[in-house]
Amino acid sequence: MFSDKANKIFQEVIEKYHEINTVGQEFHNPFDEKEQLLEHLLYRKCWIDTVQWHYEDIIRDPNIDPVAALKLKRQIDASNQDRTDMVEYLDSYFLDKYKEVEPKEDATINSESPAWAIDRLSILALKIYHMNEEANRVDAGQEHMIKCQAKLDVLLEQRVDLSTAINQLLGDIASGDKYMKVYRQMKMYNDDDLNPVLRGAKK
Numbered sequence: 001m002f003s004d005k006a007n008k009i010f011q012e013v014i015e016k017y018h019e020i021n022t023v024g025q026e027f028h029n030p031f032d033e034k035e036q037l038l039e040h041l042l043y044r045k046c047w048i049d050t051v052q053w054h055y056e057d058i059i060r061d062p063n064i065d066p067v068a069a070l071k072l073k074r075q076i077d078a079s080n081q082d083r084t085d086m087v088e089y090l091d092s093y094f095l096d097k098y099k100e101v102e103p104k105e106d107a108t109i110n111s112e113s114p115a116w117a118i119d120r121l122s123i124l125a126l127k128i129y130h131m132n133e134e135a136n137r138v139d140a141g142q143e144h145m146i147k148c149q150a151k152l153d154v155l156l157e158q159r160v161d162l163s164t165a166i167n168q169l170l171g172d173i174a175s176g177d178k179y180m181k182v183y184r185q186m187k188m189y190n191d192d193d194l195n196p197v198l199r200g201a202k203k
Contacts, residue, residue: 002170003163006042006118010125013046018129023054038093045086046122052079053126083119090115091182094173103179110169113182117166124162128155 017025027047031039058064059072091113134140135148172178 001163001167003121003166005039006121006166007125007159007163009039009042010046010122011129013043014050014125014129017047017050021054023051023058041086041090041093042118042122045083045090045119046125048079048082048086049119049122049126052076052083053130055079087113087115087119088182090118091180094170095180095182098173098180101174101176101179104176107177107179109181110172110178113180114166114169114173117162117169121159121162121166124155124159128152128159131155 029040029043029047031043033040055072055076059069059076064072094114131148131152135145135152137145137148140148169178173180
């Protein structure tokens with residue numbers, strides 16, 4: 001099933017990142033873009049999410065240097081754009097995969113595209129990894145560990161449900177019971193022509 005593959009790759013990415021555990025480490029995608037495009041995209045997607053997860057931790061340091069914080073904010077903005085781009089690449093993959101499928105007359109559209117559901121699955125993998133760390137953190141009190149274990153149990157259940165829903169969605173698209181329609185995100189804050197602050201800075 002698709003979600004089994006995705007969850008396995010996401011776990012590999014997160015574990016690989018934490019071998020060095022620094023946001024500036026070199027990225028290497030083990031999946032060839034031409035031979036294993038889907039795996040390549042999933043790996044890259046989760047790597048972006050993993051780095052950004054740690055960006056978000058760092059920028060919440062109350063003692064962070066303001067200059068460093070501004071630089072990090074720019075990195076987070078760029079990461080957000082990369083994340084959106086990767087979602088659109090994934091949706092393009094599925095659009096191509098199912099392009100020959102003729103939707104049934106009563107076919108319906110889903111509230112989100114497959115790739116945006118996969119985006120949530122990638123973030124969920126990060127939540128599970130880090131909540132598991134907290135649930136087993138030996139320097140924390142027992143109450144903390146119990147609370148985090150309860151949260152981890154919910155996250156694991158959520159992953160089962162989301163994985164099932166993604167598999168069902170892809171199956172419905174393949175059978176023509178649902179159809180894909182992708183809207184590009186059209187982010188405005190990074191666009192020199194659409195963000196009035198950036199537009200003014202160009203003058």
